[in-house]
Amino acid sequence: MEKILLLTRRELSAYFVSPIAYVAMALFLLLAGVFFAFPWFGAFRPGQPAQMQYVFSVMTFVLMLVVPALTMRSLAEERGSGTIETLLTAPVTDLEVVLAKFLGCWLFYLGMLAPTLLYAVALAVFGNPDFGPIVGGYVGLALLGAMYVAVGVLASSLTRAQVIAFVVAFFPLLVLWVLGPIGGSLPSPWRTILREAGTLAHYEDFNRGVIAAVHVAYFVTVTVYALFLTVKVLESRRWR
Amino acid sequence: MAAMIEVKDLTKWYGRTLALDRATFAVQEGQIVGFLGPNGAGKTTALRILTGYLPATSGEARVAGRDVLMESLAVRAGIGYMPENVPLYMEMRVQEYLRFRAGLKGVPAKNRAAAVERVVERCWLKDMRRRLIGQLSKGFRQRVGLAEALVADPKVLILDEPTIGLDPAQIQETRRLIRQLGEKHTILLSSHILPEVERTCSHLVIIASGRIAATGSLEELKKGLTQGQRVILEVAPGKTGDGPAEMARALGQAAGAADVAREDAGDGWTRLRVSPAPGADPRAALYAAVAGRGWLLREMHTTAPTLEELYVQITAGDQAVPAARSTAA
Numbered sequence: 001m002e003k004i005l006l007l008t009r010r011e012l013s014a015y016f017v018s019p020i021a022y023v024a025m026a027l028f029l030l031l032a033g034v035f036f037a038f039p040w041f042g043a044f045r046p047g048q049p050a051q052m053q054y055v056f057s058v059m060t061f062v063l064m065l066v067v068p069a070l071t072m073r074s075l076a077e078e079r080g081s082g083t084i085e086t087l088l089t090a091p092v093t094d095l096e097v098v099l100a101k102f103l104g105c106w107l108f109y110l111g112m113l114a115p116t117l118l119y120a121v122a123l124a125v126f127g128n129p130d131f132g133p134i135v136g137g138y139v140g141l142a143l144l145g146a147m148y149v150a151v152g153v154l155a156s157s158l159t160r161a162q163v164i165a166f167v168v169a170f171f172p173l174l175v176l177w178v179l180g181p182i183g184g185s186l187p188s189p190w191r192t193i194l195r196e197a198g199t200l201a202h203y204e205d206f207n208r209g210v211i212a213a214v215h216v217a218y219f220v221t222v223t224v225y226a227l228f229l230t231v232k233v234l235e236s237r238r239w240r
Numbered sequence: 241m242a243a244m245i246e247v248k249d250l251t252k253w254y255g256r257t258l259a260l261d262r263a264t265f266a267v268q269e270g271q272i273v274g275f276l277g278p279n280g281a282g283k284t285t286a287l288r289i290l291t292g293y294l295p296a297t298s299g300e301a302r303v304a305g306r307d308v309l310m311e312s313l314a315v316r317a318g319i320g321y322m323p324e325n326v327p328l329y330m331e332m333r334v335q336e337y338l339r340f341r342a343g344l345k346g347v348p349a350k351n352r353a354a355a356v357e358r359v360v361e362r363c364w365l366k367d368m369r370r371r372l373i374g375q376l377s378k379g380f381r382q383r384v385g386l387a388e389a390l391v392a393d394p395k396v397l398i399l400d401e402p403t404i405g406l407d408p409a410q411i412q413e414t415r416r417l418i419r420q421l422g423e424k425h426t427i428l429l430s431s432h433i434l435p436e437v438e439r440t441c442s443h444l445v446i447i448a449s450g451r452i453a454a455t456g457s458l459e460e461l462k463k464g465l466t467q468g469q470r471v472i473l474e475v476a477p478g479k480t481g482d483g484p485a486e487m488a489r490a491l492g493q494a495a496g497a498a499d500v501a502r503e504d505a506g507d508g509w510t511r512l513r514v515s516p517a518p519g520a521d522p523r524a525a526l527y528a529a530v531a532g533r534g535w536l537l538r539e540m541h542t543t544a545p546t547l548e549e550l551y552v553q554i555t556a557g558d559q560a561v562p563a564a565r566s567t568a569a
Binding site: 003010014081082086090092093237238 | 288292295314316325327328329330340343344345
């Protein structure tokens, strides 16, 4: 456990000296701010309910670009620079390494979300928001982010080129995201199957202020599975 | 003396490429062993197996009596490893990096500062403590790598090409440091340069295309080489009128001589190459034979293959040097 903390701390501090992390963070906050503040997007204007549903929905998409930009260096950089050899010959298990990679990035991600709490403050100052959906939305974003980060770390474990890690992380996330909308135009069994397999349907309830076990289970399952695969990828050097 | 590193019949296939072929060698406690071989001979592969980074296809490797596969974590905790080209986190500061690695290697939190201080001093990094690793020169990075390998005070140090890419002054410094470290640690270091290991190591393991070609202490290997010795004489018949065949016959009968080859050296001189019988020194008898027959002698010297020649022979793929083969003590 102590080693996970040590590795996580190193991981986290590496983000704070990484230009890419700052660029991704700035991009995220800029877009979130634009979609929250500008009247023609409907989020923050007189006469409308004081809510963040719209900006949260937009974030689920923006994060598909931002999170892979954060995770792409995680293992690919270690592989590219050769530090993976010192890392994996230290007395730490592959699982500890993967968990630390995940936690480091996820904590950075949560830190990146934190400034958007000001939006909720702004709503409270200028309106009378219902805090249920806002809290639900943030819990949902934390879980969704965990899934995005886990998929990103998995992609990063597969290559030594960070650009490839980015693309490989983005595509499965995009596919999961569009499954629901695609299913909407299909006949009955497919519509339900694709809807339930996709990200959006599971996020929507959080956004309405409902924290349901099934949706939590969806994000946690995908996260754990992606991390499990990452450990297997690291182990694969032993049997390749 | 206990064997600190034991490698037995270690074989490694990368797909269909054979990188290590039944390699067997041992490193005793307290030795500094040079793992010598040309690029691509399988040195790094063997070191990576020892440090638990890669598994072997078959065979066995033990460090301090522990199997590298079955007790990987314990083995890794007891090894200080510096990979080739010394990969480091460029965005970290020297001291910060060493503290992090000390923690990772299980140095208790309260001892970490002292452990880092010790290796920083040992590796002449005192003025560099607060510097970013990415801004250090190659020589300093090498020292950081060495400090990192030492920080948990491991019994065994495994260094992959520790002096590659350094300038001559830095090479000397590193050699001196390694020799000092040899007093407290068992060291296995790889290199493809013979003079390099001759100056730092007491024992050699020579590897060529995945096979162990020779192992032993420097003296043992050199002693083995005397078996390839020849005595060269240049003799002229003088007034006797004896032919080269007669000379070769006469010298061949001298005590301690086993075999004679002759060639014309011009102007009536004949060059004779005498191989001694195993363990014998025929030089005095040869001189007596020449003088006794009244022949003229203008040159007599001994040649033995040097370690350098042996190494070149081995690495040129010529495996036919069983005479120089010797086993580890």
